[in-house]
Amino acid sequence: MEKEVFYKAFLERDSSFEGVFIVGVKTTGIFCRPTCPARPKIENVEFFPSAKEAMLSGYRPCKVCKPLEKLGNPPDGIKQLLKYMEENPTVKIKDADLQEMGLEPNQVRRWFLKNYKQTFHAYQRMYRANSAFQRIQSDQNVTDVAFDSGYDSLSGFNSMFKNIIGTSPQKSKDKRVINVTHVETDLGLMIAAATEKGICMFEFADYKLIDLELRQLGEEFNAPLIQGDNPHFDTLREQLNEYFRGERKDFNIPLDLAGTEFQKKVWLSLLQIPYGCTTTYGKQAEALGKPSAVRAVANANGKNKISIILPCHRVIGADGTLTGYGGGMWRKKKLLEFEKENMTTSH
Incomplete structure (x- = not known):
């Protein structure tokens, strides 16, 4: 029965099965992810829980769907580009510069549109605006920041800044922004958002309500969402790496929660699991002193915007079944299995 379900998902290239199975194609000796365009017959395939098992059975990775690459995480060329931007936030990168780096501008554009939902040049404009905003916040001269950012005129810089930040550079000292970045993890690409106080969102990039959550975030904080760096992102990446190496059991990164008082209580109670x-x-409702509010607690958990750190994946149904999870049931299952395996590892 499972084989038929998996084969149907494979034929339909169903991305919700990413991470659930790997397909071994007997006739070619290669293994693929569920979304691969390959179309072998059912009698010529076998399914494995992971790439490791497929390789142990003698299969080699498909060159088309690249099943060994982390889901949604950037290929090496894009990684180098993002690193270059991080190290040179004021530099304007043109198509000719991309070509010099060995990157094809159209491919870069398509990758950013598919994964970041905007063109590379739009992403870069936001990144540079964020860098300028941070420098103005630290009392640097607006004119210096404008010319350092590659603008020939102050009016051009002011226009870009106002368009993205929502106010002129001169009036931005008291302006609040939400920084947004993409974070690679062992379970695929995730989107993180942070204010000056802490992380306010950490969600899987392929979550179907991600655009709605980002919009709500901007409304709740009354602040524009800007692609760019934030000191809390460094802490987040560091603690996440420790978590996925099995070296960290608890996160102590600052959070800036956006929700009702009841929702915040529910989310923080997750840290007690x-x-x-x-x-x-x-049991979560009882621990909060509201035993009859089971549905309200479940509803609040569903609105948790900070995955993994606020561990709503540890809440299951009363009958022991895994209940809904925004990042997909397979991720919830993997997180629970991973934590169980690493329970004995030292902090």
């Missing part, structure tokens, strides 16, 4: 353990919505 021990690593490697699970609880139910009913």
Whole structure:
């Protein structure tokens, strides 16, 4: 039965099965991810839970769908480009510069549109605006910042700044922004957002409600969302790497929660669920002193915008089944299995 379900998902290139299975094609000796365009017959395939098992059975990775690459994470050329931008936030990168780096501008554009939902040049404009905003916040002269940012005129810089930040550089000292970045993880690409106080969102990039969540975030904080760096992102990446290496059980990164008081209480109560353990919505409601508010607690958990750090993946149904998870059931399953395996590892 499982084979038929997986094969149907494979034929339909169903991305919700990414991470659930790997397909081994007996006739070619290669293994693919569920979204690969390959179309072998059902009698010529076998399914594995991961690439590791497929390789142990003698299969080699498909060159088309690249099943060994982390889902949604940038290829090496894009990684180098993002690193270059990080190190040179004021430099304007043109198509000719991309070609000098060995990158094809159209491919870069398509990758950014598909993964970041905007062109590379739009992403870069936001990144440079954020860099300028941070420098003005630290009392640097507006004219110096404008010319350092590659603008020939102050009016051109002011126009770009106002368009993205929502106010002129001179009036931006008290302006609040939400920084947004993309973070690679072992479970695929994630989107992080942070204010000056802390992380306010950390969600899987392929979550179907991600655009709505980002829009809500901007409304709740009354602040523009700007692609760019934030000191909290460094802490986030560091602690995430430790978590996925099995070296960290608890996160202590500053958070800036956006929600009602009840929602915030529910989200913070998730931190009381021990690593490697699970609880139910009913028990969570009891722990909050509201035993009859099971549905409200479940609803609040569903609106948690900070995955993994606020571990709503540790809440399961009263009958022991895995209940809904924005990042996909396979990720919830993987997180729980991973934590169980690493329970004995030292902090």
